[in-house]
Amino acid sequence: MKTITLTPKKFSSIALEFDELIPDKVYDWNKEDFEKYEVPIGNSRFPLTDYFDIEIEGSAEGPEEVKMILDGDMGRVKYIGCKMSAGDILVNGDADLQVGAEMTGGSIKVNGNAESYAGREMKGGSLEIMGNVREYCGTSYIGEWRGMSDGIIKVHGNAGKQLADCMSGGEIYVDGGCDILAGIHMTKGYIEIGGDVTRWPAGQMKNGTVVIKGKLGRLLEGFEVEGIYKNPEIHGKQLTGKYIKYKGDIGVNGKGSLWLNAEKNRDLL
Amino acid sequence: MAYEEPVTDYDKIVENCTCAFCGSNCDDLDYLVKDNRVVAVRHACRLGASKIMEDEDQRLIVPMIRDETGELVETDWDTALDKAAELIANAVRPLFYGWSETSIECMKKGLKLTEYVGAVIDNQATICHGPTVQAVQNVGYPLMTLGEVKNRADMVVYSGSNPMNAHPRHLSRYTMFPRGWFRPRGRYDRTLVTWDPKFSDTAKMSDIWVPFEENGDYEFVNAIRAVLKGKELKKDVIAGIPKEDIIELTEAMKNVEFGALFFGLGLTHTLSKQRNIDIAIQLVQDLNAYTKWVLLPMRGHFNVNGFNIFLSYEMGFPYGVDFCRGYPRYMIGETTTIDLLNRREPDVFMVIAADPGAHFPGGALAHLTNIPVIQIDIHWGPSTELADVVLPGTFIGVETAGTSYRMDSVPIHMKKAIDPPETCREDEWIVNELYERVKKIKEASK
Known part of the structure; x- marks a missing residue:
């Protein structure tokens, strides 16, 4: 097991890009390699040691034996764990844009908030965010019709606009509330939102499942009631309480299901 | 509105000119020219006509540099271009914004400069369409x-x-x-x-x-x-x-x-x-x-669609393209102007044929006051107040010919009707000159 600890010592308002510092690439690096390494900032590269104190313990045969600890505020460090396939990354602070984007395996835990595009086009592994996420968590690249296709994202705070657009697999759990258009264009997968949702979840969904345990602000006309179920089992999970099941979105001949907590959404009954 | 007598005192009529105002690109305008000035415009709407005729009073005529006291002072072209080139060459996160009110020919030179220095190129689409x-x-x-x-x-x-x-x-x-x-x-x-x-x-x-x-x-x-x-x-x-x-x-x-x-x-x-x-x-x-x-x-500026078409054709992405890693990247919220400025990332901002001073949100403008701003434009505006180097360009479709794209993506040639003021230079020339000078600085420092 190899533990790599990076402790920030200097702040750069121009974001650092960490797409080259993933377990897949650094598992066999020793301290000299890190000291030699220059991190991309804007159109230049600067020594990583200008910005971080580096500590390495143990050794690793492969990326799965690597644990990277980013011990501090990473609010200006983009692409943390981007395209990683194995290993663990722990961020003890906020994470900037694109944390866990296109990851295929391994795990990332952020002990803070994450900026937009967390878990974009994720294909596997797990991403856990203890705080809030901003817009476009688990979404597709602009123009791509396939978003997150596998893996798990857990958000313990709130999620921003257009959570998981074009989702085509995997699972997303949000404990807090969620802004507009969660699961827009989704074709497969599972989204569970614990808190309240402002407007229009699952617009233009073709398939997949969205569960809302809180109060929904506004529902789209493209959804039709299929029935009311008590303690339903959805996606292999047993939910407690009464749920209204909707089918939609009719506009795209969708067969997706949207489940709303009946107690919290009495106005829709 | 008071009745206005038709203009009869003119030297010549330049027919079938293209309006340089909105995305409709009306290409049936007639300019009435007297003493190298457009004195009247036929067929245009009031917005187009007033832009073509009445811009002269706020016209930027000579290059300027902001001095230590914070005042813009007139200078010669060499000094202004060298200063701008030096700022661009030493920047880590330069951002080139605007382009929608200039010609495709100028954008081509701009893209060359952007790619060479590893900057971000973006246009007004970032705040409109x-x-x-x-x-x-x-x-x-x-x-x-x-x-x-x-x-x-x-x-x-x-x-x-x-x-x-x-x-x-x-x-x-x-x-x-x-x-x-x-x-x-x-x-x-x-x-x-x-x-x-x-x-x-x-x-x-x-x-x-x-x-x-x-x-x-x-x-x-x-x-x-x-x-x-x-x-x-x-x-x-x-x-x-x-x-x-x-x-x-x-x-x-x-x-x-x-x-x-x-x-x-x-x-x-x-x-x-x-x-x-x-x-x-x-x-x-x-x-x-x-x-x-x-x-x-309904596209706004006469060439805002042109920039998107041009950049999509050249780079595969329509706007907000970031070359900082040497290859084009495009991500809304990450490589777009307002987000970059709100995050306080850019360290040099070049604005060409646009007026961010009038249109950007306060947070973004606050950052512009902290970093060097280079302005290439034809008239004085709020952005000039933010600028550290001002390079006066020429008016596409009136003083300089060029290509633009109408809102329905039809390319239209814009005619030249009058000569530009002697001290102004074409946008295309300015951007190319910046490229040459930046290249000289970069190569000397290698």
Whole structure:
């Protein structure tokens, strides 16, 4: 097991890009390699040691034996764990844009908030965010019709606009509330939102499942009631309480299901 | 408005000039020229005419550099260009914004400079029709030319746009009033519909006005799509419109011969942004199961569409392209101007043919006051107050010829009618000169 600890010592308002510092690439690096390494900032590269104190313990045969600890505020460090396939990354602070984007395996835990595009086009592994996420968590690249296709994202705070657009697999759990258009264009997968949702979840969904345990602000006309179920089992999970099941979105001949907590959404009954 | 005598005192008429104001790019203007000045413009709307004639009083004539006391002082071209080139060459996160009011030829030089220094290049789409471009990437572009609308359309819908104020000749030249091949009686053969929460000047002259509530666009269009698929609407009032009216409107839209939907920033910049356009495009796709429908964004500047077409052709991305790692990258919220400025990332900002000082949000402008700003423009504006180096360009379509793209992506050659002031230089020349000088500095430091 190899533990790599990076402790920030200097702040750069121009974001650092960490797409080259993933377990897949650094598992066999020793301290000299890190000291030699220059991190991309804007159109230049600067020594990583200008910005971080580096500590390495143990050794690793492969990326799965690597644990990277980013011990501090990473609010200006983009692409943390981007395209990683194995290993663990722990961020003890906020994470900037694109944390866990296109990851295929391994795990990332952020002990803070994450900026937009967390878990974009994720294909596997797990991403856990203890705080809030901003817009476009688990979404597709602009123009791509396939978003997150596998893996798990857990958000313990709130999620921003257009959570998981074009989702085509995997699972997303949000404990807090969620802004507009969660699961827009989704074709497969599972989204569970614990808190309240402002407007229009699952617009233009073709398939997949969205569960809302809180109060929904506004529902789209493209959804039709299929029935009311008590303690339903959805996606292999047993939910407690009464749920209204909707089918939609009719506009795209969708067969997706949207489940709303009946107690919290009495106005829709 | 007081009656104005027609201008009779002029030396020559330059015919078929192209207007350098909005995205309609009217190319039938006649300039009346006297003593190398345009004294009157025929056929243009008041917006176009006033831009062409009355710009001179705020005109930037000579290069300027801001001195230690904070005042802009006049200087010569060499000093100003060297100063600008030095700022660009030493920058870590340069950002080149604007380009929508200059020619494609100048953009080409700009892209070369951007790629060489590893900067971000972005245009006004980032604060206007950017969401449209994103939606087009997602679901396609059921586009036409304005000539098709003129000759064929019997229903024209304006959504979230007010062409009577912003594109004054759009209705008279392309969509509503002209007599077309299949619409011989012009206005009488067409139905004008406005979807707009405001009772705008366009809504006042429309046959049907649909005042859906603000931010209700997505829900409203979603309901029309559900009706098209045969669903009986459940709610009595959807996004502020009674369901009977939605059904009636849907029937009317199904039963035309050729429909055209035009939309402006009222649709692109409400709550659900690009998803409004996304669903509007899909509505047009649905309507094509019954009859012919097309859609077009009402682009603002005369070459804002040109920049998106040019950059898509050259780089594969329409705007907000970041070359900092040596290859083009494009990510809304990450490589777009406002987000970069709000995050306080750029360390040099070059603005060409745009006025961020007048249009950017306060947070973004606050950062511009902290970093060097280079301005290439033809007239004094709020951005000049922020600028540290001012390089006066020339007026495309009046003083310099160039290529622009109309809102329906038709390329149009813009004529030169008069000579530019002696001390000004063409935008294309300035940008190329910056490239040469930056290259010299970079190569010397290797």
